[in-house]
Amino acid sequence: MGFFHVNYFSPVLGFGTDIEVFVPTPNSDEILNHKDSGYFHDGVRFPVLYVLHGAFGDCTDWARLTGIERYAQERKAVLVMASADNSFYQDMYRGGSYFTYISDEVPEYIERFFPVSKLREETFIAGLSMGGYGALHVALARPEKYSAAISLSGAVDIAGEIRRGATYSPFCWEDIFRDPEHVEGTDADIFYQLKKLLGQKRCIPRLFQSCGTEDFLYDMNRSAYRRICDMGVQITFDEAPGRHDWNYWDAGIVRALDWLFEPAGSGQAGK
Amino acid sequence: MAHIECSFYSQALKKNTKCIVFIPTVSADDYLNETGRVYFDAATRFQTLYLLHGSYGNCTDWPLFSNIERYAQDACLAVVMPSVENSAYQDIRGGAAYGTFCSEELPVFLQTIFPLARRRENLFVAGLSMGGYGAMTLSFRNPQRFSRCAVISGCVDFYTLMHGTMNYARKLPPAYKSLLFEGRMGKDVFDLERQLQDTRSRIGELPRYYFNSGSDDPFRTEVMTFAGKLAAAGCSVEKMTAPGAHTWDYWDTHITDVLQWLPLAGRCVVES
Numbered sequence: 001m002g003f004f005h006v007n008y009f010s011p012v013l014g015f016g017t018d019i020e021v022f023v024p025t026p027n028s029d030e031i032l033n034h035k036d037s038g039y040f041h042d043g044v045r046f047p048v049l050y051v052l053h054g055a056f057g058d059c060t061d062w063a064r065l066t067g068i069e070r071y072a073q074e075r076k077a078v079l080v081m082a083s084a085d086n087s088f089y090q091d092m093y094r095g096g097s098y099f100t101y102i103s104d105e106v107p108e109y110i111e112r113f114f115p116v117s118k119l120r121e122e123t124f125i126a127g128l129s130m131g132g133y134g135a136l137h138v139a140l141a142r143p144e145k146y147s148a149a150i151s152l153s154g155a156v157d158i159a160g161e162i163r164r165g166a167t168y169s170p171f172c173w174e175d176i177f178r179d180p181e182h183v184e185g186t187d188a189d190i191f192y193q194l195k196k197l198l199g200q201k202r203c204i205p206r207l208f209q210s211c212g213t214e215d216f217l218y219d220m221n222r223s224a225y226r227r228i229c230d231m232g233v234q235i236t237f238d239e240a241p242g243r244h245d246w247n248y249w250d251a252g253i254v255r256a257l258d259w260l261f262e263p264a265g266s267g268q269a270g271k
Numbered sequence: 272m273a274h275i276e277c278s279f280y281s282q283a284l285k286k287n288t289k290c291i292v293f294i295p296t297v298s299a300d301d302y303l304n305e306t307g308r309v310y311f312d313a314a315t316r317f318q319t320l321y322l323l324h325g326s327y328g329n330c331t332d333w334p335l336f337s338n339i340e341r342y343a344q345d346a347c348l349a350v351v352m353p354s355v356e357n358s359a360y361q362d363i364r365g366g367a368a369y370g371t372f373c374s375e376e377l378p379v380f381l382q383t384i385f386p387l388a389r390r391r392e393n394l395f396v397a398g399l400s401m402g403g404y405g406a407m408t409l410s411f412r413n414p415q416r417f418s419r420c421a422v423i424s425g426c427v428d429f430y431t432l433m434h435g436t437m438n439y440a441r442k443l444p445p446a447y448k449s450l451l452f453e454g455r456m457g458k459d460v461f462d463l464e465r466q467l468q469d470t471r472s473r474i475g476e477l478p479r480y481y482f483n484s485g486s487d488d489p490f491r492t493e494v495m496t497f498a499g500k501l502a503a504a505g506c507s508v509e510k511m512t513a514p515g516a517h518t519w520d521y522w523d524t525h526i527t528d529v530l531q532w533l534p535l536a537g538r539c540v541v542e543s
Contacts, residue, residue: 001279001280002277002278002279002384003277003278003279004275004276004277004278004384005275005276005278006273006274006275007273007274007275007276008272008273008274008296009272009296009297009298009299009302011297011302014302016299023384025279025280025380025384026280026282027280028280031282040383041383042379042382042383043383044383108311109273109296111313112310112311112313112386113273113294113296113385113386114384114385115383115384
Protein backbone atom coordinates (compact mmCIF):
# COMPACT_ATOMS: atom_id res chain seq x y z
CA MET A 1 0.00 0.00 0.00
CA GLY A 2 2.09 2.86 -1.33
CA PHE A 3 1.16 6.35 -0.30
CA PHE A 4 2.77 9.31 -2.04
CA HIS A 5 2.52 12.89 -0.87
CA VAL A 6 3.57 15.13 -3.75
CA ASN A 7 4.52 18.76 -3.28
CA TYR A 8 5.13 20.55 -6.58
CA PHE A 9 4.76 23.78 -8.49
CA SER A 10 1.48 24.01 -10.37
CA PRO A 11 1.78 26.10 -13.56
CA VAL A 12 -2.02 26.37 -13.81
CA LEU A 13 -2.44 27.67 -10.26
CA GLY A 14 0.84 29.57 -10.24
CA PHE A 15 1.89 28.36 -6.80
CA GLY A 16 3.13 25.29 -5.01
CA THR A 17 0.51 22.76 -3.99
CA ASP A 18 0.01 19.15 -2.90
CA ILE A 19 -1.38 15.99 -4.41
CA GLU A 20 -1.77 12.70 -2.56
CA VAL A 21 -1.56 9.49 -4.53
CA PHE A 22 -2.26 5.95 -3.41
CA VAL A 23 -0.79 3.09 -5.45
CA PRO A 24 -1.57 -0.55 -4.68
CA THR A 25 1.74 -2.18 -3.75
CA PRO A 26 2.65 -5.42 -1.99
CA ASN A 27 1.82 -5.21 1.72
CA SER A 28 1.94 -7.21 4.92
CA ASP A 29 -1.65 -8.40 4.50
CA GLU A 30 -0.64 -10.21 1.33
CA ILE A 31 2.25 -11.92 3.09
CA LEU A 32 0.32 -12.88 6.22
CA ASN A 33 -2.76 -14.08 4.37
CA HIS A 34 -1.05 -15.68 1.39
CA LYS A 35 -2.51 -13.34 -1.19
CA ASP A 36 -0.94 -12.88 -4.59
CA SER A 37 1.25 -9.79 -5.07
CA GLY A 38 1.80 -10.49 -8.76
CA TYR A 39 -0.31 -7.51 -9.80
CA PHE A 40 2.63 -5.22 -9.03
CA HIS A 41 5.08 -5.66 -11.88
CA ASP A 42 7.18 -3.75 -14.35
CA GLY A 43 5.04 -1.80 -16.79
CA VAL A 44 1.81 -2.13 -14.81
CA ARG A 45 -0.83 0.58 -15.38
CA PHE A 46 -3.59 0.56 -12.76
CA PRO A 47 -7.17 1.83 -13.10
CA VAL A 48 -7.28 5.33 -11.60
CA LEU A 49 -9.92 7.05 -9.49
CA TYR A 50 -9.62 10.79 -8.94
CA VAL A 51 -11.23 11.59 -5.58
CA LEU A 52 -12.39 15.13 -4.86
CA HIS A 53 -12.76 16.68 -1.41
CA GLY A 54 -15.65 18.83 -0.21
CA ALA A 55 -15.88 22.41 0.99
CA PHE A 56 -13.57 23.33 3.87
CA GLY A 57 -11.32 20.42 2.84
CA ASP A 58 -8.14 19.52 1.01
CA CYS A 59 -6.25 16.62 -0.53
CA THR A 60 -5.64 14.94 2.83
CA ASP A 61 -9.30 14.45 3.82
CA TRP A 62 -10.17 11.21 2.10
CA ALA A 63 -7.10 9.30 3.28
CA ARG A 64 -7.36 10.61 6.84
CA LEU A 65 -11.08 10.26 7.40
CA THR A 66 -12.07 7.12 5.50
CA GLY A 67 -10.69 3.64 4.76
CA ILE A 68 -10.44 4.42 1.05
CA GLU A 69 -6.81 3.30 0.76
CA ARG A 70 -7.75 -0.13 2.00
CA TYR A 71 -10.74 -0.31 -0.35
CA ALA A 72 -8.53 0.70 -3.29
CA GLN A 73 -5.85 -1.85 -2.35
CA GLU A 74 -8.52 -4.57 -2.46
CA ARG A 75 -9.58 -3.44 -5.93
CA LYS A 76 -6.06 -2.67 -7.19
CA ALA A 77 -6.83 0.91 -8.17
CA VAL A 78 -4.76 4.08 -7.89
CA LEU A 79 -6.33 7.00 -6.00
CA VAL A 80 -5.48 10.61 -6.74
CA MET A 81 -6.46 13.37 -4.32
CA ALA A 82 -5.77 17.01 -5.12
CA SER A 83 -6.69 20.26 -3.38
CA ALA A 84 -9.18 22.71 -4.89
CA ASP A 85 -9.86 25.16 -2.06
CA ASN A 86 -13.52 26.30 -1.81
CA SER A 87 -13.63 26.89 -5.57
CA PHE A 88 -16.52 24.57 -6.40
CA TYR A 89 -14.12 23.13 -8.98
CA GLN A 90 -14.48 26.19 -11.21
CA ASP A 91 -11.99 28.37 -13.00
CA MET A 92 -12.76 31.17 -10.58
CA TYR A 93 -13.72 34.60 -11.86
CA ARG A 94 -11.42 35.96 -9.16
CA GLY A 95 -9.13 33.24 -7.87
CA GLY A 96 -7.53 29.98 -8.91
CA SER A 97 -8.30 28.09 -12.13
CA TYR A 98 -9.34 24.94 -10.30
CA PHE A 99 -11.44 23.44 -13.08
CA THR A 100 -8.49 23.47 -15.47
CA TYR A 101 -6.24 22.34 -12.64
CA ILE A 102 -8.35 19.29 -11.74
CA SER A 103 -9.55 18.37 -15.22
CA ASP A 104 -6.32 18.89 -17.18
CA GLU A 105 -3.16 19.53 -15.16
CA VAL A 106 -3.54 16.90 -12.45
CA PRO A 107 -4.25 14.04 -14.90
CA GLU A 108 -1.37 15.20 -17.13
CA TYR A 109 1.05 15.01 -14.19
CA ILE A 110 -0.37 11.78 -12.82
CA GLU A 111 -0.19 10.02 -16.18
CA ARG A 112 3.41 11.11 -16.60
CA PHE A 113 4.67 10.34 -13.11
CA PHE A 114 2.55 7.44 -11.81
CA PRO A 115 1.62 3.98 -13.15
CA VAL A 116 -1.97 4.71 -14.20
CA SER A 117 -4.04 3.61 -17.15
CA LYS A 118 -4.86 6.15 -19.84
CA LEU A 119 -7.81 4.11 -21.05
CA ARG A 120 -11.23 5.71 -20.67
CA GLU A 121 -12.70 2.48 -19.29
CA GLU A 122 -10.12 2.59 -16.47
CA THR A 123 -10.37 6.30 -15.60
CA PHE A 124 -12.94 7.41 -13.03
CA ILE A 125 -13.75 10.38 -10.83
CA ALA A 126 -15.58 10.63 -7.51
CA GLY A 127 -16.20 13.21 -4.83
CA LEU A 128 -18.27 14.23 -1.86
CA SER A 129 -20.45 17.30 -1.32
CA MET A 130 -18.82 20.12 -3.33
CA GLY A 131 -16.61 17.37 -4.77
CA GLY A 132 -19.66 15.27 -5.68
CA TYR A 133 -20.78 18.09 -7.90
CA GLY A 134 -17.14 18.48 -9.02
CA ALA A 135 -16.88 14.84 -10.08
CA LEU A 136 -20.01 15.09 -12.23
CA HIS A 137 -19.01 18.48 -13.60
CA VAL A 138 -15.48 17.41 -14.60
CA ALA A 139 -16.62 14.06 -16.03
CA LEU A 140 -19.34 15.71 -18.12
CA ALA A 141 -16.87 18.33 -19.34
CA ARG A 142 -14.37 15.59 -20.29
CA PRO A 143 -16.65 12.66 -21.20
CA GLU A 144 -14.01 11.09 -23.45
CA LYS A 145 -11.60 11.00 -20.50
CA TYR A 146 -13.77 9.43 -17.76
CA SER A 147 -15.98 6.39 -18.10
CA ALA A 148 -17.66 6.85 -14.71
CA ALA A 149 -18.44 9.57 -12.18
CA ILE A 150 -19.54 9.18 -8.57
CA SER A 151 -21.25 11.82 -6.45
CA LEU A 152 -21.64 11.25 -2.72
CA SER A 153 -23.92 13.79 -0.99
CA GLY A 154 -23.16 16.09 -3.90
CA ALA A 155 -24.34 19.67 -4.22
CA VAL A 156 -25.28 18.51 -7.70
CA ASP A 157 -27.62 21.39 -8.55
CA ILE A 158 -25.21 24.30 -8.39
CA ALA A 159 -27.80 26.92 -9.32
CA GLY A 160 -30.01 25.54 -6.54
CA GLU A 161 -27.06 25.61 -4.14
CA ILE A 162 -26.38 29.27 -4.93
CA ARG A 163 -30.09 30.09 -4.44
CA ARG A 164 -30.17 28.10 -1.21
CA GLY A 165 -27.71 30.61 0.25
CA ALA A 166 -26.72 28.43 3.19
CA THR A 167 -25.48 30.45 6.15
CA TYR A 168 -22.52 28.12 6.78
CA SER A 169 -21.35 28.53 3.19
CA PRO A 170 -17.64 29.09 2.62
CA PHE A 171 -18.35 29.93 -1.01
CA CYS A 172 -17.85 33.46 -2.19
CA TRP A 173 -20.04 33.12 -5.27
CA GLU A 174 -19.10 36.58 -6.56
CA ASP A 175 -15.50 35.41 -6.80
CA ILE A 176 -16.35 31.98 -8.23
CA PHE A 177 -18.65 33.25 -10.99
CA ARG A 178 -18.78 36.45 -12.95
CA ASP A 179 -22.57 36.34 -12.70
CA PRO A 180 -23.60 34.00 -9.87
CA GLU A 181 -27.29 34.71 -10.35
CA HIS A 182 -27.27 33.25 -13.84
CA VAL A 183 -25.34 30.00 -13.52
CA GLU A 184 -28.33 27.93 -14.63
CA GLY A 185 -27.99 27.01 -18.28
CA THR A 186 -24.21 27.57 -18.35
CA ASP A 187 -21.41 25.00 -18.53
CA ALA A 188 -21.23 25.02 -14.72
CA ASP A 189 -24.73 23.53 -14.60
CA ILE A 190 -24.58 19.72 -14.87
CA PHE A 191 -28.13 19.55 -16.27
CA TYR A 192 -27.07 21.87 -19.09
CA GLN A 193 -23.88 19.81 -19.57
CA LEU A 194 -25.98 16.66 -19.92
CA LYS A 195 -28.39 18.35 -22.31
CA LYS A 196 -25.49 19.46 -24.48
CA LEU A 197 -23.92 16.00 -24.55
CA LEU A 198 -27.28 14.47 -25.47
CA GLY A 199 -27.75 17.04 -28.22
CA GLN A 200 -24.27 16.40 -29.59
CA LYS A 201 -24.81 12.63 -29.27
CA ARG A 202 -21.53 12.32 -27.34
CA CYS A 203 -20.77 9.58 -24.86
CA ILE A 204 -21.91 10.11 -21.29
CA PRO A 205 -19.95 8.53 -18.42
CA ARG A 206 -21.69 6.03 -16.16
CA LEU A 207 -23.15 7.97 -13.25
CA PHE A 208 -23.59 7.02 -9.60
CA GLN A 209 -25.36 9.35 -7.20
CA SER A 210 -25.65 8.66 -3.47
CA CYS A 211 -27.10 10.68 -0.60
CA GLY A 212 -28.05 10.03 3.02
CA THR A 213 -31.73 10.25 3.82
CA GLU A 214 -31.08 12.72 6.65
CA ASP A 215 -28.68 14.87 4.61
CA PHE A 216 -29.65 18.54 4.11
CA LEU A 217 -28.93 17.91 0.43
CA TYR A 218 -31.23 14.88 0.22
CA ASP A 219 -34.15 16.71 -1.39
CA MET A 220 -31.81 18.36 -3.90
CA ASN A 221 -30.36 14.95 -4.78
CA ARG A 222 -33.78 13.29 -5.19
CA SER A 223 -35.02 16.03 -7.45
CA ALA A 224 -31.78 16.09 -9.46
CA TYR A 225 -32.03 12.34 -9.90
CA ARG A 226 -35.58 12.71 -11.27
CA ARG A 227 -34.47 15.47 -13.63
CA ILE A 228 -31.58 13.37 -14.95
CA CYS A 229 -33.82 10.32 -15.40
CA ASP A 230 -36.39 12.46 -17.20
CA MET A 231 -33.68 13.48 -19.66
CA GLY A 232 -33.28 9.80 -20.48
CA VAL A 233 -29.79 9.55 -18.96
CA GLN A 234 -28.75 6.34 -17.19
CA ILE A 235 -27.90 7.01 -13.55
CA THR A 236 -27.74 4.78 -10.48
CA PHE A 237 -29.22 6.27 -7.33
CA ASP A 238 -28.12 4.99 -3.95
CA GLU A 239 -29.36 6.06 -0.56
CA ALA A 240 -29.01 4.93 3.04
CA PRO A 241 -29.84 6.35 6.43
CA GLY A 242 -27.25 8.98 7.23
CA ARG A 243 -26.24 12.60 7.37
CA HIS A 244 -23.72 14.83 5.61
CA ASP A 245 -20.72 13.29 7.36
CA TRP A 246 -17.73 10.96 7.06
CA ASN A 247 -19.65 7.96 8.40
CA TYR A 248 -21.86 8.21 5.36
CA TRP A 249 -18.97 8.79 2.94
CA ASP A 250 -16.81 5.99 4.33
CA ALA A 251 -19.64 3.50 3.81
CA GLY A 252 -20.90 5.19 0.64
CA ILE A 253 -17.56 5.00 -1.17
CA VAL A 254 -17.57 1.22 -0.65
CA ARG A 255 -20.99 0.91 -2.30
CA ALA A 256 -19.78 3.23 -5.05
CA LEU A 257 -16.62 1.17 -5.63
CA ASP A 258 -18.69 -2.02 -5.74
CA TRP A 259 -20.82 -0.37 -8.40
CA LEU A 260 -17.74 0.95 -10.23
CA PHE A 261 -15.87 -2.34 -10.45
CA GLU A 262 -18.76 -4.65 -11.20
CA PRO A 263 -19.28 -5.62 -14.84
CA ALA A 264 -21.11 -2.96 -16.87
CA GLY A 265 -24.81 -3.62 -17.28
CA SER A 266 -25.23 -5.53 -14.02
CA GLY A 267 -25.68 -2.42 -11.89
CA GLN A 268 -28.21 -2.46 -9.09
CA ALA A 269 -31.48 -0.83 -9.99
CA GLY A 270 -32.00 2.80 -9.06
CA LYS A 271 -34.80 3.58 -6.67
CA MET B 272 9.87 20.48 -8.97
CA ALA B 273 8.05 17.59 -7.36
CA HIS B 274 9.08 16.62 -3.84
CA ILE B 275 7.39 13.30 -3.19
CA GLU B 276 7.23 11.68 0.22
CA CYS B 277 6.71 7.95 -0.33
CA SER B 278 5.32 5.64 2.37
CA PHE B 279 5.14 1.94 1.61
CA TYR B 280 5.76 -1.56 2.87
CA SER B 281 9.20 -3.03 2.19
CA GLN B 282 9.69 -6.76 1.97
CA ALA B 283 13.42 -6.46 2.61
CA LEU B 284 12.84 -4.39 5.75
CA LYS B 285 9.72 -6.29 6.85
CA LYS B 286 8.14 -2.99 7.82
CA ASN B 287 6.77 0.25 6.42
CA THR B 288 9.35 2.78 5.39
CA LYS B 289 9.59 6.24 3.91
CA CYS B 290 11.73 7.76 1.24
CA ILE B 291 11.83 11.08 -0.54
CA VAL B 292 11.84 11.13 -4.32
CA PHE B 293 12.57 14.36 -6.12
CA ILE B 294 11.49 14.55 -9.76
CA PRO B 295 12.09 17.63 -11.89
CA THR B 296 8.87 19.15 -13.26
CA VAL B 297 7.99 22.61 -14.50
CA SER B 298 9.41 24.96 -11.87
CA ALA B 299 8.34 28.48 -11.03
CA ASP B 300 11.50 29.58 -12.86
CA ASP B 301 10.57 27.56 -15.97
CA TYR B 302 7.11 29.10 -15.79
CA LEU B 303 8.24 32.69 -15.29
CA ASN B 304 11.04 32.62 -17.82
CA GLU B 305 9.40 30.29 -20.33
CA THR B 306 12.42 28.03 -20.46
CA GLY B 307 10.56 25.53 -22.61
CA ARG B 308 12.13 22.60 -20.81
CA VAL B 309 10.41 19.31 -21.56
CA TYR B 310 9.45 16.96 -18.76
CA PHE B 311 6.41 15.24 -20.21
CA ASP B 312 7.63 13.12 -23.13
CA ALA B 313 6.28 9.71 -22.15
CA ALA B 314 9.05 7.97 -24.10
CA THR B 315 11.67 9.38 -21.74
CA ARG B 316 12.90 8.68 -18.23
CA PHE B 317 14.84 10.63 -15.63
CA GLN B 318 18.47 9.96 -14.80
CA THR B 319 18.48 9.11 -11.11
CA LEU B 320 20.84 9.69 -8.20
CA TYR B 321 20.41 7.60 -5.06
CA LEU B 322 21.53 9.98 -2.34
CA LEU B 323 22.28 8.49 1.05
CA HIS B 324 22.09 10.13 4.47
CA GLY B 325 24.65 9.81 7.26
CA SER B 326 24.46 8.44 10.78
CA TYR B 327 21.87 10.00 13.06
CA GLY B 328 19.84 11.03 9.98
CA ASN B 329 17.04 9.98 7.69
CA CYS B 330 15.56 10.60 4.26
CA THR B 331 14.65 14.20 5.02
CA ASP B 332 18.24 15.33 5.73
CA TRP B 333 19.33 16.06 2.18
CA PRO B 334 16.20 18.01 1.15
CA LEU B 335 15.99 19.89 4.46
CA PHE B 336 19.66 20.75 5.05
CA SER B 337 20.93 21.23 1.50
CA ASN B 338 19.74 22.73 -1.78
CA ILE B 339 19.94 19.37 -3.55
CA GLU B 340 16.46 19.72 -5.07
CA ARG B 341 17.33 23.03 -6.69
CA TYR B 342 20.61 21.65 -8.05
CA ALA B 343 18.85 18.52 -9.33
CA GLN B 344 16.14 20.62 -10.97
CA ASP B 345 18.84 22.50 -12.87
CA ALA B 346 20.39 19.21 -13.98
CA CYS B 347 17.03 17.54 -14.79
CA LEU B 348 18.04 14.77 -12.40
CA ALA B 349 15.71 12.69 -10.20
CA VAL B 350 16.98 12.05 -6.67
CA VAL B 351 16.00 9.17 -4.42
CA MET B 352 16.64 9.57 -0.70
CA PRO B 353 15.93 6.49 1.46
CA SER B 354 15.95 6.07 5.24
CA VAL B 355 18.16 3.39 6.79
CA GLU B 356 18.50 4.30 10.48
CA ASN B 357 22.13 3.78 11.61
CA SER B 358 22.50 0.47 9.76
CA ALA B 359 25.48 1.48 7.62
CA TYR B 360 23.46 0.24 4.64
CA GLN B 361 23.99 -3.39 5.69
CA ASP B 362 21.57 -6.27 5.91
CA ILE B 363 20.96 -6.74 9.63
CA ARG B 364 20.93 -10.49 9.98
CA GLY B 365 17.45 -11.75 10.70
CA GLY B 366 16.21 -8.17 10.64
CA ALA B 367 15.85 -5.24 8.31
CA ALA B 368 17.97 -5.83 5.18
CA TYR B 369 18.96 -2.25 4.37
CA GLY B 370 21.63 -3.24 1.85
CA THR B 371 19.22 -5.40 -0.14
CA PHE B 372 16.59 -2.70 0.21
CA CYS B 373 18.74 0.10 -1.21
CA SER B 374 20.49 -1.80 -3.96
CA GLU B 375 17.72 -4.13 -5.13
CA GLU B 376 14.18 -3.66 -3.82
CA LEU B 377 13.96 0.12 -3.83
CA PRO B 378 15.26 0.70 -7.38
CA VAL B 379 12.91 -1.92 -8.81
CA PHE B 380 9.98 -0.60 -6.78
CA LEU B 381 10.53 3.01 -7.74
CA GLN B 382 11.10 2.19 -11.42
CA THR B 383 7.70 0.50 -11.41
CA ILE B 384 6.02 3.55 -9.87
CA PHE B 385 7.85 6.48 -11.46
CA PRO B 386 9.45 7.17 -14.88
CA LEU B 387 12.95 6.71 -13.45
CA ALA B 388 15.92 5.43 -15.42
CA ARG B 389 16.51 1.67 -15.43
CA ARG B 390 19.82 1.42 -17.22
CA ARG B 391 23.01 1.36 -15.22
CA GLU B 392 24.54 4.20 -17.24
CA ASN B 393 21.78 6.50 -15.93
CA LEU B 394 21.79 5.34 -12.29
CA PHE B 395 24.18 6.81 -9.73
CA VAL B 396 24.76 6.54 -6.00
CA ALA B 397 26.27 9.08 -3.62
CA GLY B 398 26.23 9.75 0.09
CA LEU B 399 27.77 11.64 2.94
CA SER B 400 29.66 10.17 5.91
CA MET B 401 27.96 6.83 6.71
CA GLY B 402 26.10 7.38 3.44
CA GLY B 403 29.45 7.62 1.62
CA TYR B 404 30.39 4.32 3.21
CA GLY B 405 26.92 3.11 2.14
CA ALA B 406 27.44 4.17 -1.46
CA MET B 407 30.65 2.11 -1.57
CA THR B 408 29.19 -0.95 0.12
CA LEU B 409 26.19 -0.90 -2.23
CA SER B 410 28.52 -0.63 -5.21
CA PHE B 411 30.43 -3.75 -4.07
CA ARG B 412 27.23 -5.61 -3.19
CA ASN B 413 25.61 -4.96 -6.57
CA PRO B 414 28.05 -3.57 -9.16
CA GLN B 415 25.39 -3.87 -11.85
CA ARG B 416 23.08 -1.29 -10.31
CA PHE B 417 24.99 1.98 -10.45
CA SER B 418 27.53 3.28 -12.97
CA ARG B 419 28.91 6.02 -10.69
CA CYS B 420 29.60 6.12 -6.97
CA ALA B 421 30.41 9.38 -5.18
CA VAL B 422 31.67 9.43 -1.60
CA ILE B 423 31.43 12.72 0.27
CA SER B 424 33.17 12.88 3.66
CA GLY B 425 32.85 9.12 3.75
CA CYS B 426 34.11 6.76 6.39
CA VAL B 427 35.69 3.38 5.67
CA ASP B 428 36.07 1.23 8.75
CA PHE B 429 32.60 1.59 10.25
CA TYR B 430 33.22 -1.10 12.87
CA THR B 431 36.40 0.39 14.30
CA LEU B 432 35.00 3.89 14.02
CA MET B 433 31.93 2.96 16.02
CA HIS B 434 34.12 1.41 18.72
CA GLY B 435 36.22 4.55 19.08
CA THR B 436 36.00 7.46 21.48
CA MET B 437 34.52 10.13 19.19
CA ASN B 438 31.04 11.34 20.09
CA TYR B 439 30.07 10.00 16.68
CA ALA B 440 30.64 6.53 18.15
CA ARG B 441 29.82 7.08 21.81
CA LYS B 442 26.42 8.66 21.19
CA LEU B 443 24.94 5.77 19.26
CA PRO B 444 22.43 4.16 21.67
CA PRO B 445 24.14 1.07 23.13
CA ALA B 446 21.33 -1.33 22.25
CA TYR B 447 21.47 -0.26 18.60
CA LYS B 448 25.24 -0.70 18.63
CA SER B 449 24.68 -4.13 20.04
CA LEU B 450 22.23 -4.94 17.23
CA LEU B 451 24.90 -4.05 14.69
CA PHE B 452 28.06 -5.38 16.27
CA GLU B 453 27.34 -7.89 19.00
CA GLY B 454 24.46 -9.89 17.63
CA ARG B 455 24.62 -12.02 14.56
CA MET B 456 26.94 -9.70 12.66
CA GLY B 457 30.71 -9.73 12.85
CA LYS B 458 33.34 -7.12 12.21
CA ASP B 459 33.92 -8.49 8.74
CA VAL B 460 30.41 -7.56 7.59
CA PHE B 461 31.38 -3.91 7.86
CA ASP B 462 34.87 -4.24 6.41
CA LEU B 463 35.08 -2.45 3.05
CA GLU B 464 38.58 -3.81 2.46
CA ARG B 465 37.22 -7.34 2.70
CA GLN B 466 34.30 -6.40 0.44
CA LEU B 467 36.77 -5.07 -2.10
CA GLN B 468 38.80 -8.28 -1.81
CA ASP B 469 35.65 -10.31 -2.47
CA THR B 470 35.00 -8.26 -5.59
CA ARG B 471 38.55 -8.45 -6.88
CA SER B 472 37.73 -10.90 -9.67
CA ARG B 473 35.07 -8.48 -10.96
CA ILE B 474 36.97 -5.20 -10.65
CA GLY B 475 36.03 -4.26 -14.20
CA GLU B 476 32.34 -4.39 -13.28
CA LEU B 477 32.61 -1.81 -10.52
CA PRO B 478 31.37 1.74 -11.10
CA ARG B 479 33.60 4.76 -11.42
CA TYR B 480 34.37 6.38 -8.05
CA TYR B 481 34.67 9.95 -6.86
CA PHE B 482 35.89 10.96 -3.41
CA ASN B 483 35.44 14.39 -1.91
CA SER B 484 36.36 15.23 1.70
CA GLY B 485 37.05 18.45 3.58
CA SER B 486 40.59 19.30 4.62
CA ASP B 487 39.47 19.26 8.25
CA ASP B 488 37.33 16.13 8.00
CA PRO B 489 38.31 13.55 10.67
CA PHE B 490 37.80 10.67 8.21
CA ARG B 491 39.66 12.21 5.29
CA THR B 492 43.01 10.45 5.56
CA GLU B 493 41.40 7.07 5.96
CA VAL B 494 38.96 7.44 3.07
CA MET B 495 41.55 8.87 0.71
CA THR B 496 43.86 5.96 1.54
CA PHE B 497 41.04 3.60 0.66
CA ALA B 498 40.46 5.52 -2.57
CA GLY B 499 44.10 4.86 -3.39
CA LYS B 500 43.62 1.13 -2.80
CA LEU B 501 40.60 1.14 -5.11
CA ALA B 502 42.68 2.83 -7.78
CA ALA B 503 45.52 0.37 -7.23
CA ALA B 504 43.05 -2.48 -7.66
CA GLY B 505 42.19 -1.12 -11.08
CA CYS B 506 39.15 1.04 -10.45
CA SER B 507 38.55 4.44 -11.97
CA VAL B 508 38.97 6.87 -9.05
CA GLU B 509 38.95 10.65 -8.80
CA LYS B 510 39.75 12.49 -5.60
CA MET B 511 39.20 16.01 -4.38
CA THR B 512 39.85 17.83 -1.14
CA ALA B 513 38.55 21.33 -0.43
CA PRO B 514 38.77 23.52 2.66
CA GLY B 515 36.07 22.48 5.12
CA ALA B 516 34.96 20.01 7.75
CA HIS B 517 32.33 17.34 8.40
CA THR B 518 29.38 19.77 8.09
CA TRP B 519 26.30 20.55 6.02
CA ASP B 520 28.02 23.67 4.72
CA TYR B 521 30.56 21.37 3.14
CA TRP B 522 28.03 18.87 1.84
CA ASP B 523 25.70 21.49 0.37
CA THR B 524 28.64 23.11 -1.42
CA HIS B 525 30.31 19.97 -2.65
CA ILE B 526 27.30 17.94 -3.74
CA THR B 527 27.48 20.30 -6.71
CA ASP B 528 30.97 18.91 -7.46
CA VAL B 529 29.41 15.46 -7.53
CA LEU B 530 26.74 16.62 -9.98
CA GLN B 531 29.50 18.14 -12.12
CA TRP B 532 31.30 14.81 -12.13
CA LEU B 533 28.23 12.76 -13.07
CA PRO B 534 27.51 12.28 -16.80
CA LEU B 535 24.26 14.24 -16.70
CA ALA B 536 22.27 14.79 -19.86
CA GLY B 537 20.50 17.88 -18.54
CA ARG B 538 17.20 16.54 -19.86
CA CYS B 539 15.06 13.42 -19.80
CA VAL B 540 16.72 10.47 -21.51
CA VAL B 541 15.51 7.80 -23.89
CA GLU B 542 16.17 4.24 -22.77
CA SER B 543 15.32 1.74 -25.46
